[in-house]
Amino acid sequence: MTGTQQHVLILGGTTEGRGLAEALAGEPAARWRVTSSLAGLVAAPRLPPGEVRTGGFGGTGGLVRWLREHAVDVVVDATHPFAETMSAHAAAAAAATGVPLLGLRRPGWTAGPGDRWHMVDSAEQAAALLPALGGRVFLTTGRTGLAAFAGDAGRWFLVRSVDAPGPPHPPRMEVVLDRGPFTHDGERALMTRHRVDVLVTKDSGGAATAPKLAVARELGLPVVIVRRPPAPPGVPAVPDVAGALEWLRAGR
Structure with a gap:
């Protein structure tokens, strides 16, 4: 230099x-x-x-x-x-x-003891798994990744994003506008209040958004994770x- x-x-x-x-x-x-x-x-x-x-x-x-x-x-x-x-x-x-x-x-994140992770290659694959996993979905793939779930009228979605999502999106959903870093207590309160029974996310890695994974482990919830390209x-x-x-x- x-x-x-x-x-x-x-x-x-x-x-x-x-x-x-x-x-x-x-x-x-x-x-x-x-x-x-x-x-x-x-x-x-x-x-x-x-x-x-x-x-x-x-x-x-x-x-x-x-x-x-x-x-x-x-x-x-x-x-x-x-x-x-x-x-x-x-x-x-x-x-x-x-x-x-x-x-x-x-x-990226690494699964540990007690984790119930399902790794997929796309949001479409994640959507295809949901009927076998749960009916109340915490969806944290970002507002631009909702199209893959737009045809699912059988499940209720809790969608978290920084900005409000536009269509196409799931017909039954509630939106939470927030950005990390998130806390363990906050994630647990959010997921229990909304009776979430499955989590869908991307393998973004990092500590800022990882608490949701620990909470899912504690609650025994399945987690669908989209692999990185x-x-x-x-x-x-x-x-x-x-x-x-x-x-x-x-x-x-």
């Missing part, structure tokens, strides 16, 4: 992306220029320090142009583990420009902000 300021583009919108921006902002300003890019899917996101841009790039080609026009030295893909399209665009743009790319990927091949990855800082400081 030379003494020249490095322009770091963080593809963010996650706790890890915001944490990395905060960590870099705490270092000498002459070392890093940080731009965080947010997808714009949340109406009032928690903004990281530094420069922030919102919205897509217009595919791989648009990202390639942005990297060149803004003299980006390194990209950190800290998007959500299910942001498959953005991660693919980042990998392709990095290959086209020669800009180094790092994946910042929080580890595969990360782009050939992209180095670290599990946390500390690993990303080490990689950046080492000059990649």
Whole structure:
């Protein structure tokens, strides 16, 4: 690493992306220029320090142009583990420009003793399992993932999301607008109050939304978990902000 300021583009919108921006902002300003890019899917996101841009790039080609026009030295893909399209665009743009790319990927969750997990590959597969598992569903796949459950009139859904979901969605549902981190006591109160008998979620990983899994274990509830899509091949990855800082400081 030379003494020249490095322009770091963080593809963010996650706790890890915001944490990395905060960590870099705490270092000498002459070392890093940080731009965080947010997808714009949340109406009032928690903004990281530094420069922030919102919205897509217009595919791989648009990202390639942005990297060149803004003299980006390194990209950190800290998007959500299910942001498959953005991660693919980042990998392709990095290959086209020669800009180094790092994946910042929080580890997925691991089942433990007492867990009744059913792993599936899609929301559609999750929906197909529900008739055999329960009638009151706590659905935490995000507001954009409700279409797969829209045809299920036989179950009642408790849907939690940051912003209100639009159609298509399940005909029988109650919406809770909230964002993590969540607490064990809070999740237990929510799930018992609504008499939830099955939980559906994505393998997002991280501690902020994990308490619901512990509560489901305590209550003996089945949990349907959508597996993560595969990360782009050939992209180095670290599990946390500390690993990303080490990689950046080492000059990649």
